[in-house]
Amino acid sequence: MNKLVKKxxxxxxxxxxxxxxYYNFSLLPGYQDLxxxxxxxxxxxxLHDTGSLNxxxxxxxxxxxxxxxxxxxxxxxxxxxxxxxxxxKMLPVSSKGLSFIVKRTLGIMTPFIALFGFYVITHGxxxxxxxxxxxxxxAAISIIFSIVYGSAFDYRRYSPQTKTVLETGGALTxxxxxxxxIVMEGAFLKNLGFLTAERGTLISAGSIPYINIGVxxxxxxxxxxxxxxxxxxxxxxxx
Amino acid sequence: xxxxxxxxxxxMLGFYALIMKTNLIKNVIGLNLMEAAIxxxxxxxxxIGGEVSIHKFGExxxxxxDPVPQALTLTGIxxxxxxxxxxxxxIIELNKFSGTIDRDQIEELND
Amino acid sequence: MSLMNIELILxxxxxxxxxxxxxxxxxxxxxxxxxxxxxxxxxxxxxVISLFVLNFEAVKNSNFFLQYTLGYTDTPFVINLAMDNLSxxxxxxxxxxxxxxxIFSTQYITAKENIYFALFFLVLASIQGSIxxxxxxxxYLFIEAITIFTTPLISFEKTEETTRxxxxxxxxxxxxxxxxxxxxxxxxxxxxxLKMAAVAExxxxxxxxxxxxxxxxxxxxxxxxxxxxxxxxxxxxxxxACPAPISALLSGVLLKVYLYIFMRLFWTMIAFDFLVELxxxxxxxxxxxxxxxxxxxxxxxxxxxxxxxxxxxxxxxGMILAVLLLNTEAAFYGGLLHITAHLMMKSGLFLxxxxxxxxxxxxxxxxxxGIGHTNRLVFAAFIIICLGTIGMPPxxxxxSKWYVLLAFLKARHFFGAFVAAAGSIIALIYYLRYISxxxxxxxxxxxxxxxxxxxxxxxxxxxxxxKSVIYIFTILIIIFGLGFxxxxxxxxxxxxxxxxxxxxIELVLGG
Numbered sequence: 001m002n003k004l005v006k007k008x009x010x011x012x013x014x015x016x017x018x019x020x021x022y023y024n025f026s027l028l029p030g031y032q033d034l035x036x037x038x039x040x041x042x043x044x045x046x047l048h049d050t051g052s053l054n055x056x057x058x059x060x061x062x063x064x065x066x067x068x069x070x071x072x073x074x075x076x077x078x079x080x081x082x083x084x085x086x087x088x089k090m091l092p093v094s095s096k097g098l099s100f101i102v103k104r105t106l107g108i109m110t111p112f113i114a115l116f117g118f119y120v121i122t123h124g125x126x127x128x129x130x131x132x133x134x135x136x137x138x139a140a141i142s143i144i145f146s147i148v149y150g151s152a153f154d155y156r157r158y159s160p161q162t163k164t165v166l167e168t169g170g171a172l173t174x175x176x177x178x179x180x181x182i183v184m185e186g187a188f189l190k191n192l193g194f195l196t197a198e199r200g201t202l203i204s205a206g207s208i209p210y211i212n213i214g215v216x217x218x219x220x221x222x223x224x225x226x227x228x229x230x231x232x233x234x235x236x237x238x239x
Numbered sequence: 240x241x242x243x244x245x246x247x248x249x250x251m252l253g254f255y256a257l258i259m260k261t262n263l264i265k266n267v268i269g270l271n272l273m274e275a276a277i278x279x280x281x282x283x284x285x286x287i288g289g290e291v292s293i294h295k296f297g298e299x300x301x302x303x304x305d306p307v308p309q310a311l312t313l314t315g316i317x318x319x320x321x322x323x324x325x326x327x328x329x330i331i332e333l334n335k336f337s338g339t340i341d342r343d344q345i346e347e348l349n350d
Numbered sequence: 351m352s353l354m355n356i357e358l359i360l361x362x363x364x365x366x367x368x369x370x371x372x373x374x375x376x377x378x379x380x381x382x383x384x385x386x387x388x389x390x391x392x393x394x395x396x397x398v399i400s401l402f403v404l405n406f407e408a409v410k411n412s413n414f415f416l417q418y419t420l421g422y423t424d425t426p427f428v429i430n431l432a433m434d435n436l437s438x439x440x441x442x443x444x445x446x447x448x449x450x451x452x453i454f455s456t457q458y459i460t461a462k463e464n465i466y467f468a469l470f471f472l473v474l475a476s477i478q479g480s481i482x483x484x485x486x487x488x489x490y491l492f493i494e495a496i497t498i499f500t501t502p503l504i505s506f507e508k509t510e511e512t513t514r515x516x517x518x519x520x521x522x523x524x525x526x527x528x529x530x531x532x533x534x535x536x537x538x539x540x541x542x543x544l545k546m547a548a549v550a551e552x553x554x555x556x557x558x559x560x561x562x563x564x565x566x567x568x569x570x571x572x573x574x575x576x577x578x579x580x581x582x583x584x585x586x587x588x589x590x591a592c593p594a595p596i597s598a599l600l601s602g603v604l605l606k607v608y609l610y611i612f613m614r615l616f617w618t619m620i621a622f623d624f625l626v627e628l629x630x631x632x633x634x635x636x637x638x639x640x641x642x643x644x645x646x647x648x649x650x651x652x653x654x655x656x657x658x659x660x661x662x663x664x665x666x667x668g669m670i671l672a673v674l675l676l677n678t679e680a681a682f683y684g685g686l687l688h689i690t691a692h693l694m695m696k697s698g699l700f701l702x703x704x705x706x707x708x709x710x711x712x713x714x715x716x717x718x719x720g721i722g723h724t725n726r727l728v729f730a731a732f733i734i735i736c737l738g739t740i741g742m743p744p745x746x747x748x749x750s751k752w753y754v755l756l757a758f759l760k761a762r763h764f765f766g767a768f769v770a771a772a773g774s775i776i777a778l779i780y781y782l783r784y785i786s787x788x789x790x791x792x793x794x795x796x797x798x799x800x801x802x803x804x805x806x807x808x809x810x811x812x813x814x815x816x817k818s819v820i821y822i823f824t825i826l827i828i829i830f831g832l833g834f835x836x837x838x839x840x841x842x843x844x845x846x847x848x849x850x851x852x853x854x855i856e857l858v859l860g861g
Contacts, residue, residue, distance in 0.1 A: 060314075
């Protein structure tokens with residue numbers, strides 16, 4: 001009974017809050033009528049300023065690159081924290097996998113998945129995509145490996161140490177490009193002018209592709225580390 | 240407006256799951272639902288029916304959608320993913336200690 | 351290559367570099383790693399102090415202002431780091447406290463130091479960033495970062511209790527972050543800008559119901575983060591579960607950073623008049639006072655030393671928030687002075703409790719028997735800091751509480767004055783309870799006080815670091831209690847910023 005009362009009460013409060021919010025939000029003018037000083041500026045001058053065709057990438061890695069630095073630092077910290085919380089002395093691994101057919105099929109598909117991941121990372125300034133998205137695809141390869149071939153396979157290929165080195169390397173790339181901005185352009189994380197090339201080519205848009213590559217490796221390695229820390233428990237029974 | 244309605248319903252459902260459900264994983268799902276509702280709202284509200292804000296070679300483009308909310312949302316998604324991973328990690332750890340992921344059966348989490 | 355105001359960006363980036371380095375340092379020996387940690391935070395402190403000393407004249411005339419623009423300088427859409435007197439004051443006290451806490455933890459933490467220090471430096475980076483940033487979205491990012499980085503540190507000892515506390519902390523923290531995000535994005539949709547100064551200029555243009563929504567979500571987010579009454583359950587658990595240096599960081603430092611963000615948001619960005627106009631300031635003021643009373647009362651029944659300290663933190667933070675919300679000059683003076691005092695006292699208390707509890711079985715009050723006999727000098731320091739928290743005359747706690755009380759009386763807010771006075775009396779009871787327990791039974795003879803004094807010879811030798819940090823905090827509390835006028839100049843300039851937000855807005859927008 002007590003529980004039911006609580007439930008009804010909470011539901012009523014939430015419904016009232018929802019109603020108030022809805023009423024409030026319906027007063028918002030449509031998006032066209034809103035003040036949009038910034039977005040107009042970016043749409044007009046974004047390509048000119050950064051050389052990146054993808055304006056979202058221009059915002060992420062150039063105008064607001066500091067936010068992206070903070071964001072990749074958040075992943076870095078979360079990975080360190082998860083490793084700290086779930087750390088064991090030895091990583092239990094399993095060499096069991098799925099059936100032969102699945103293994104073979106995946107063996108054929110893996111290079112293409114990797115290629116797609118690298119494509120998304122390196123073309124972040126030209127087409128939809130970028131470091132985070134491509135990094136997630138790269139991390140998926142590692143996860144698929146451990147499901148299909150058993151975690152021992154992936155463990156032997158890319159040991160946790162390698163992944164940690166990749167992750168820290170990615171973070172360092174971002175930081176070094178930022179610091180190079182101070183030395184060469186006079187502001188932290190400013191787009192490096194000497195790297196600019198013809199617009200629309202693969203290596204253009206200043207330092208954006210390099211930041212993308214750094215972030216891509218960082219996110220890929222970081223997510224793989226998170227996955228491996230989490231599955232350890234599952235494989236203890238195999239030992 | 241339909242967008243606002245969907246946003247608020249999703250948000251409140253997530254909030255309800257966060258505070259009322261006793262299963263900790265469901266709480267995480269509720270939290271993620273709240274975040275997802277906001278991101279959905281941000282993206283769909285800033286959609287003015289223009290093109291995706293990516294230039295194409297040698298073409299003059301029509302009206303663009305505002306790229307800033309999309310960039311902010313990307314950052315928000317990454318933060319949401321990190322927190323979800325951290326929360327699930329803590330739940331795994333807690334399950335090891337107390338053998339349950341039910342809030343009601345773990346003392347001191349009842350409030 | 352321009353090096354104008356490069357200190358601001360170094361303050362945030364240097365700790366990140368050190369954190370990345372710490373992750374690599376698994377093969378280092380303990381000594382050199384500790385050396386790097388202390389050096390890193392020492393450089394931070396040196397940077398902040400040099401900013402203060404080099405611009406002393408400007409700070410004195412309260413026209414100190416530094417700004418660093420990231421990326422394109424001539425576009426309307428850049429991230430700024432800005433430092434005015436208020437941020438300088440907070441940066442100064444926070445960095446000094448963290449410096450001492452790092453020295454303490456080099457000896458206290460004996461396992462997995464590399465990840466511990468990596469996360470610690472990431473927290474330091476996000477604290478500096480959230481103090482310095484002039485951009486709303488970056489502020490959101492740093493607030494979330496603080497929550498995410500402190501969570502693993504809370505569950506550092508990996509027992510059931512710490513895991514539970516960390517999980518609860520993360521749930522509440524992220525919910526607060528989600529509310530913050532809603533407000534932030536609503537501001538962007540209404541005004542088309544994320545710069546705090548630009549928002550401040552045109553906040554009045556938003557329609558009143560929308561203003562109310564934005565302010566309520568900001569308030570909810572910060573009330574959750576500050577642990578004010580209806581949503582305070584997580585705070586004592588989280589603050590008592592973690593290792594002592596992290597308790598000191600959370601309770602002593604982080605709550606002050608959230609208070610700073612509160613001031614930045616509600617005085618600089620959203621003018622305080624809006625809060626008054628919407629009748630929210632009185633409500634929050636009374637809520638904070640109730641929270642203060644409840645914190646002190648709960649501290650009475652806490653049988654765990656660290657939990658008692660954490661509940662007392664709720665009491666003090668509620669009082670500070672209430673006095674700030676009075677929005678008078680005297681109130682700001684009392685509030686900022688008490689922020690400084692509480693920072694020193696609570697850090698000192700948590701650190702000394704960490705030292706004392708090394709030899710006991712648990713934090714429970716019954717296991718503390720005789721602890722005053724085995725560690726006489728440290729316990730004497732503990733008592734002195736306790737007296738400061740209660741508000742005994744020669745210590746800084748008395749001075750700050752006196753000014754808080756004066757501010758409440760001047761504003762003729764008698765409930766607030768009652769809470770401030772009652773808090774002291776209740777605090778006296780619960781501290782005395784622990785102190786009397788500590789001297790209850792003599793199990794064995796510890797060192798005599800003379801021997802302990804002699805062992806102080808190696809004040810900075812590696813074995814005495816923890817003790818010396820505790821003594822430094824005690825000495826600081828006595829010194830500032832006697833000479834609190836030293837703090838008058840920085841606090842008055844910080845108040846100037848609170849009373850004249852136009853200066854900050856103008857300078858940030860001006861370039």
